[in-house]
Amino acid sequence: METGVEHAGQKRQVLLLCMFLGVSWAGAEPLRYSVAEETERGTFLANLANDLELGVGELSARACRIVSDQNIQFLLLSPLTGDLIVNEKLDREELCGPTDPCVLPFQLLLEKPFQIFRAELWVRDINDHSPVFLDREILLKILESTPPGEAILLERAQDSDVGVNSLSNYTINPNAYFHINVHDSGEGTIYPELILDEVLDREEVPELSLTLTALDGGSPPRSGTALVRILVLDINDNAPKFVQSLYEVQVPENSPVGSLVVTVSASDLDTGSNGEIVYAFFYATERILKTFEINSTSGDLHLRAELDYEATQTYTLTIQAKDGGGLSGKCTVVVQVTDINDNPPELLMSSLTSPIAENSPDTVVAVFRIRDRDSGNNGKMMCSIQDDLPFLLKPSVENFYTLVTEKPLDREWNADYNVTITVTDLGSPRLKSEHNIRVLVSDINDNAPTFTQTSYTLFIRENNSPALHIGSVSATDRDSGTNAQLTYSLLPPQDPHLPLDSLVSINADSGHLFALRSLDYEALRAFEFRVGATDAGSPALLSERDAAKHRLVVLVKDNGEPPMSATVTVHVLVVDGFSQPYLQLPEVAPDDAQADSLTVYLVIALASVSSLFLFSVLLFIAVRLCRRNSAASVNRFSVPEGHFPGHLVEVSGTGTLSQNYKYEVCLTRGSETSEFKFLKPILPSFQSHSPGSGTEENPNFRNDFGFSFQ
Incomplete structure (x- = not known):
């Protein structure tokens, strides 16, 4: 049992993979x-x-x-x-x-x-943003002993545009002491550096004011400015220096607020106030200031807010160490946020169809998409439903899935299904989400009415009053709604001489039976009749159709003088499926005791009224073959059950309900021209009619279908 389940699971996996590869290839290029x-x-x-x-x-x-x-x-x-x-x-x-x-x-x-x-x-991108400095005034303190060529890093401007519209250059107004050098960080970001051209003399020039301009690459370019104030200081010949110029750390995104990220450290060889160091952020963005904080004395960097890998994966901070004399040193801290599995998978439903009609194979019930905001294995997902449901999940591109029926559903077996779609990621620990949908199955008319009993025995007291309730019949239909609404009716009697219409009646809605007249025990001690039940579906289903055997009567007549005729008894046997789609005429020796008849068996599939034409063609072939095998006397052939070699005519039928029927045909040899007519079926208990008498004695059995052939 376990081996069978495992094999079925492997087969389903192969099917899903094939479907996925097929659809993915169709949409490979966006x-x-x-x-x-x-x-x-x-x-x-x-x-x-x-x-x-x-x-x-x-x-x-x-x-x-x-x-x-x-x-x-x-x-x-x-x-x-x-x-x-x-x-x-x-x-x-x-x-x-x-x-x-x-x-x-x-x-x-x-x-x-x-x-x-x-x-x-x-x-x-269009050039709709100008460069902006976070601080409109930049204060610099420069020692008068600073040698020419010294580079001083300035605050960079920010521009929300990208590409050619982003920040592209910096300029400063002309002066005798400084010029601007644009420094590229190698990551697409440029910084302005103030380069000293001449030695400063505090006694001659204690302070300078310069205008720093940032330009973007738009056409026309946009610009932003900041005022640079330079204070010339007396000699403090040692600036703070960091132990490391670059600190790189990894921090899990679930680190609590207040956690220590890293400790930076700088030293200054000077003494007194010139050697006292204060740590601070150097022109940090608003996002960095909201996320981190630094202890100005110890250099400890702590979390100020929760991290979210899905929002930001990397932070780059510049930390400045400044001594009491105004000199400073800088280092860079790169914080890499590592992902944890903190986002459960999501299911986005695109469409849902319910109810769905029963007996409809490969029906799309739902279309949905799954996603997970995590990365790596934390973002990889699996999708599944319960194993005991007649549905399949078929993957598509872009994490789309369709929920389809695996086989035709049967409302009478199960009218609704609760489907739980489970999406699980591959993170550690694994997270999952479930989405429940209810699929209703709508009814079609695929069940014929069934009587609760195959026969009923009623005891009718003589000299009863007319319209006396004598009993009831009851049938059920497994369908629902109008497909299960039943109508009862009396079927034609087996005895054609029985005046059934004057004896009993039936209530079409309830199945109650009533005596129509006073009955006389001495005149009629017992009689039988049949009741049919029909549902209100479209097409309607007549329980009498399910009878195991029916008989038809066919009249065959030649054009001789006088014309010769014979009756044909057709026995209709219901056989399962299309197991014997052949007409067989085995060669058998004539039987002298049955010299007045010829028996031929036909096996034919009649699935709808249109199959009557096929039936007529086969009868034509049968009569021609029979006449060909007849001599001056009349022969009788019989065919046992099973498949035999001989004359074969393959037949097939189409329609809503497929059945096979078996016919027994009796013919009498006539002249070179023969004619036969279809008659209404007679009931199983009727006796076969003798040649030439069936039509005359039962004129009401004649049907509108007539055929003649040479």
Whole structure:
């Protein structure tokens, strides 16, 4: 038993992998669209129908829509024209910050049939921000003994734009003592350095004021300025120096507030106030000031707020050590935030179909997407449902999944299912989330009524009053609603001479039986009749159709003078499936004792009224073959059960319900031209009619179907 379950699981895994690889290949290359930020709402972007090589009407018919992780409706799709238009003004800085390029991924979801195309919206930067200095005034203290060529690092400006529109240059107003050198950090960030050109003399020039200008690369360029105040100091010939110029540390994102991150240390060879060191941030951003704090005396760096790896992975801090004489040294601290598994997987439901019709295979019940904001193994996910459900999860691209029926459902067996979709990541410890959906199964008319008893015995007292309630019959239908609403009726009597219509009646709704007249025991001691139950479905199902055997009567007549005729008894046997789709005519020696008849067995599949045509063709073939094998006398052939070689005519049938029927045909040899007509079926207890008498004695059995052949 365990081996079978394991094998079924492996088979399901192979199926899911094949489905995943197939859909992933179909959407390997994303569609790319570009738009400048601040573009007006309603601006035409592209025609999606042309890009997907689909007709305009096909987009609407296939229920195409846009899906994005950000849940921002930044694009709008017109299903009538296929135009993709901008739905709102986009602020690149708000959407992507310093990240360049700014790419907003989204998906184009076509539901009928299900198909996904990956797409990206690239938001181009425009020069809508000027460089800004956090401090409008920068105070510098420079010793008069500072030699020419000394470089003094200045505060850098900040520009929210990226690319060519970002910060590109610094200038300072012309003077005799300093010029600006632009220093590139190697990470795309530039810093201004103030370079000393001439020796300072505090007694001659105790203070200087310069204007520092930051320029971006836009066209036209934007700029921002800050005032640089330079105080010339007396000699303090030793500046603080850090033990390390670079500190690199890793901090887990779940570190509590107040945790020690690192301790920086600097020393100064001077004494007194010139050797006293104070630690501080050097022009830190607002984000750094909210996240970290430093002890000005010890150099301990602590957390001031919680870290979040998903928001920021790296912090770069510049710490300054300044002595009492105004000299300073600087170091860099790089804090790497390490990820922990603190985000459970998420499930985003795109569509859900409920109820679904029973007997509908491979039906899409739900379309959803899963995601996890963690990284590495913490962000890898598995998706599953309960093993005892008739559903399958099929993966698609971009972590999309479809929930489909594994096989046709049966409402009479189970009318609803509670499906729990479990998403688990591969982190340590593993986190999971569950999403419960209820799938209802709607009814179709696939069950015929069934009587609670196969026979009923009623005891009718003579000389009863008319309209006397004599009993009831009851049938049930496993369907629901109108498919289970039953109507009762009396079926034609087995004895054609029994005046059933004058003896009993039945209430079509309740199944109650009533005597229509006073009964006389001496005249009629017992009689039998049959009752049928029909449901109100479409198409309706007649419990009498399920009888194991039926008989039909066919009249065969030639054109001789006088015309010769014979009756044909057709026995209809219900056989399972299409197990014997053949007409067989084995060669058997004639039987003298049965010289007045010929028996032929036909096996045919009749699934709907349209199959009567097929039935007629087979009867035509049967009669021709019978006539060919007949001599001057009449022969009788019989065919036992099973498959035999001989004359074979393959048959097939189509329809809502497939059945096989077996027919016994009796024919009499006539002239070169023969004619036969279909008659209504007679009941199983009827005696076979003799040749030439069936039609005359039972004129009401004649049907509108008539055929003649040479």
